[in-house]
Amino acid sequence: MALFGSKSILGIDLGTSGIKIVELSRIGGGRFDLKNYGVLDFIPKDKSVPKLDDQILISGLKDLLNKGKFLTKDTTASISSFLTFTTIIEMPYLSEKDLGKAIPFEARKYIPIPLQEVVLDWSIINVKQAGDHTNVEVFLAAVPKDQTERYKNIFISAGLNLKALELENIALSRALRGDNISPLAIVNLGGRSTSITVFDDQFERISRNYEVGGFEVAKALSETLGVSFEEAEKIKKTEGLKSGSSGFAIISPLIDLIILEAKKVVSNYEENKKVRINKIILAGGQANMPGLRNYFAEKMGKETLLGDPFKNVSYNKVLEPVLTTLKSSLSVAVGLAMRKI
Structure with a gap:
């Protein structure tokens, strides 16, 4: 599920503890080729949680991109799970057009901030019979607009072409579940x-x-x-x-x-x-x-x-010792780079 909407694509996981970038190209049959990757860790100087302002993140992105010599600027990035509101609701089956009208009214029951302050997205994930009528299960996702704008500004300021923002958990699922x-x-x-x-x-x-x-x-x-x-x-x-x-x-x-x-x-x-x-x-x-x-x-x-996010990714086996250590931390970035845009 994209919250807005090449041969290779960057998946960028922008976290509180660091930045992870993975560049993949699609080679067919559900497989990918690893073109490049980069990791920048933010090491706390004391025992308090590091507070990273946007300029630190922009500077860190620019530095990592310059050192990494990545081939593309097209990017899919993640929205952290602790910034998102998600739930599943069940509703009577309607046409997608009618569902689109009804869902904002239902969403007000579950989203703890005014709907005009969020980017709201939804997907039908299941259709089931309930007696003599049909119900649908709908996955709802909401992200505060100020956060989506903040993320867009960070990536644009770093010189990247942001193609989509995606929920972190969806990228994880794509990379790890197959x-x-x-x-x-x-x-x-x-x-x-x-x-x-x-x-x-x-x-x-x-x-x-x-x-x-x-x-x-x-x-x-x-x-x-x-x-x-x-x-x-x-x-x-x-x-x-x-x-x-x-x-x-x-x-x-x-x-x-x-x-x-x-x-x-x-x-x-x-x-x-x-x-x-x-x-x-x-x-x-x-x-x-x-x-x-x-x-x-x-x-x-x-x-x-x-x-193991690299189970469907081809890469130079010289990288095996490094990727064995890093693969868990790169899961979100890999899943983002696998996304079709």
């Missing part, structure tokens, strides 16, 4: 927060954001062990949740909070829809933390995989 239509959950562990999203029959069904991410983990390590924030980041990335690691007792309670939320989201969906979710996919910059996948699988009691 043609899998069975119910599964994607846990996206970012720098600032974690999103837990259930997908069923290729559509987002429920999503929750939890305000614990990689920053909180590093902050806890720094304060408890009495080390610098930079040293805490190293411990998180090299030791993580390995058994016997110096940070295990510090990190595990924070991960347990995320797992508790994931269990709630998954079990609620299973109970309400009478289905079974058997697979969890981990994504995001924190997903590569040593020991995390096994810890998550044990606590969730479900098959847990590290998401």
Whole structure:
């Protein structure tokens, strides 16, 4: 779902902890060729969440683009999940024209800010019989207009040709799910927060954001062990949740909070829809933390995989060691670059 509307396209994930760019070209048969990629991390100088003004983001984009020598300026970018309002509503079947008129009235019940202040988009995701009449399930998405304008200004100022803004979770699904239509959950562990999203029959069904991410983990390590924030980041990335690691007792309670939320989201969906979710996919910059996948699988009691956004992407095998480390953090950017525009 695009919120507005080459041979290659840039997918740009503009986050609070960094900028990720992936350039892909479509080679047919559902496969892509990796042309280029770039990553710029924003390292906090203290133990407070980094506040990035637009000029820092524009400057960071320009720097990354100049150093990366990308082949195109055509861009699809993501809107972060914590800036969006999404829900699924069920309505009697109408023509698309009549649905378009009716949905804004229904949306007022679910969107917590005035509709004139948001960009509203919708898609029919299911049609089902309800007795002697037909109902449709409609996925609603709303993003504050001031945020869409802000994003457009950032990318234009960086010299890019913004083709579309897309919801972060949709890009994640495209990169990680492929043609899998069975119910599964994607846990996206970012720098600032974690999103837990259930997908069923290729559509987002429920999503929750939890305000614990990689920053909180590093902050806890720094304060408890009495080390610098930079040293805490190293411990998180090299030791993580390995058994016997110096940070295990510090990190595990924070991960347990995320797992508790994931269990709630998954079990609620299973109970309400009478289905079974058997697979969890981990994504995001924190997903590569040593020991995390096994810890998550044990606590969730479900098959847990590290998401691989490059499974349908061809690339020079010389890059294998680097991409193995980066692939989880590049999931959103890859999904954006895969989008048809």
